[in-house]
Amino acid sequence: LVLHLHLRRRKSSLPYPPGPKLLPLIENLRKLPRNNDIQTYFRWAKEYGDIFHVEVLRRHMVFLNSAKATQDLFEKRSVNYSDRNHLHMINDLMGWDWSFGMIPFGERWKRHRKLFDRQLRASNVSTFWSIQEDRTRSLLVCLLNSPENLAIPSHMNRNITASTIMKIIYGIDILPQDDHYITVAEEALAMMAKAAASRAFLVDFLPVHACNIKVKKVPAWFPGAGFWRKAAEWKKITYRMRDVPFDHVMQAMGQGKVSPCFVSELLASVQAKEIAEDEVEMIKNSAGLAYTGMSSTMVSSLLCFFLAMILYPAVQHRAQQELDTVCGGRIPTFNDRSSLPYINAICLEMLRWNPGVGLPHMVTDDDEYSGYFIPVGSTVIGKAILHDEETYPEPMRFSPERFLSPDSATRLNSDPAVGAFGYGRRICPGRFIADNSLFITIASVLKVFDIEPGVDDAGNLTLTEAAFTNGIISHPESFKFSIKPRSSDAIALITQAGDP
Structure with a gap:
């Protein structure tokens, strides 16, 4: 005990990491970027270096901005850096307390994690290849039949991301339009995105909840008060998103009509071993997180893909040359992946x-x-790692070549998936599914389509810039593009792929 107190006293005598100048009381809240504006964090990273610190009402926030700092803390000291802050807004008011992504690090979290790893580990995800290839071919048909001049296609989420995840996790084939499961899930995701704005979390920086003040008594002038009241309504949506598709699988299993999937496989193992009922609840929780955890990252990456192909046509042309050489007159499959280094570099x-x-x-x-x-x-966040200019020069330039040697045979730089999917013990367990979907979609689309800038009402090419939204998951701002089959042979390939 004496040694512990001595070490703690020695550590606390050290300075905090550098950061924006401290302002009195609530004024420091104004320095937090609105809506998690990541460009502000990039600017702070340049100014303060690998690690910086912000204090808000005695709450400490530490930001890591290099691969080394992230590895040193999230990987090498993972036991000390794998917990979650209890977010009163998200966990209690909005009803995400069941989500294992929000669960404190400990035995309950480890049991949830084991369920994910059992089904979604790298050695097991090849069992989902056929589903992902089938859904990607449906996307090709959908794009072929879409108007030539497109805004960001709303059906992308439904056709490739939502349908893939719902089939893998629940064995559910969603409807082409107005699917009930997806409507509820997307509504839950939308409310999470709104809650992700820094200033929507003010309730977590203030001791209001400790005083047990009821929502209806929060004064109208209190920052985020209206949002706080809405959270009670959104809580119901959160639970519907988790419960409804799970109940569908339970019912289908009872009738002997279930398709093999993440939930059915885990439930079968539970029933076989007669494990306690709380494990069934954990399966429900894990499945409910899968859609929200994987879909946003997958959708964002695919939308960024279309934007990048418009802005960097040379990348598109080089990728198509590689695909033509390797695949000839057929659509790519996962078996081609090891022979497509440039496509893999685009994914990275x-x-x-x-x-x-x-x-x-x-x-x-x-x-x-x-x-x-x-x-x-302290709250510790990895922010600007993937835009660290020492590792990735000109970080806003889209350059797959940064991951390849001149002969395209050797991968350069570290794998960005580590940052894109989280860090340490908290890294996303669904990352292998998401990575596979990204690969097969990019390879398939580029094999049969040319992606070009869209045109305005006067027929002029639209000028598109790399502009992105802010938040936990960032998407490109709305843009138009033109997508055309590369040839008559490409049309035949798409049509053939769309036949049952």
Whole structure:
């Protein structure tokens, strides 16, 4: 005990990491970027270096901005950096307390994680290849039949992402339009995106919930008060998103009509072993998180792909040359992946180019790093790692070549999936599914389509820039593009692929 107190006193005598100048009381809240504006964090990373610190009403926030700092803390000291802050807004008011992504690090979290890893580990995801290839071919048919001049296609989420995930997790084939499961899930995702704005979390920086004040008594002038009241309504949506598709699988299993899927396989193992009922609840929780955890990242990456192909046509042309050489007159499959290094490099660059913010980690014990003090309870976030200019020069330039040697045989730089899908023990367990969907979609689309800038009402080419939304998951701002079959042979390939 004496040694522990001595070490703690020594650490606490160290300075906090550098950061924006502290302002009195609530004024520092105004320095937090609105809606998790990641460009502000990139600017701070340039100014303050690998690690910087912001204090808001005695709550400490530490930002990591290099691969080294992230690895040193989230990987090498993962026991101390794998917890979550209890977010009153998200967990209690909005009803996400069941989500294992929000569960504190401990035995309950580990049991949830084992369920995911059992079905979605790297060695097992090849069992889902046929589903992903089938859904991608449906997307090709959908794009062929779409208007030539498109805004960001709303059906992309439904056709490739939503349908793939719902089939893998629940064995459910969704409707082409107005599917009930997807409507509820997308509504839950939308409310999470709104809650992700920094200033919507003010309730977590203030001791209001400790005072047990009821929502209806929160004054109208209180920051985020209206949002706080809406959270009670959104809580019902959160639980519907989790419960309804799970109940569908349970009912189908009872009737002997279930399709093999993540949920049915885990439930079968539970029934076979007669495990406690709380494990069934954990399967429901894990499945409910799968859609929200994977879909946003997958959709964002695919939308970034279309934008990048417009802005960097040379990348598109080189990729198509590789596909033509390797695949000839057929659509790519997963078996081609090892022979397509440039397509793989595009996938890596897609993950790096427009990273989201991700969920923060929490420190469970006082720590020291690079001569700085990181107090217990600090919120620690990996922000600008994938835009670190020392590792990725000209980070806003889309350049798959940064991952390849001149002969395209050797991968350069570290894998950006580590940053895109999280860090340490909290890394996304569905990342292998998401990565596979990204690969097969990019390869298939580029094999049969040319992607070009769209035109305005006067027939002039639209000028598109790399502009992105802010938030936990970042999407490109709305843009138009033109997508055309590369040839009559390409049309035949698409038509053939769409036949049952």
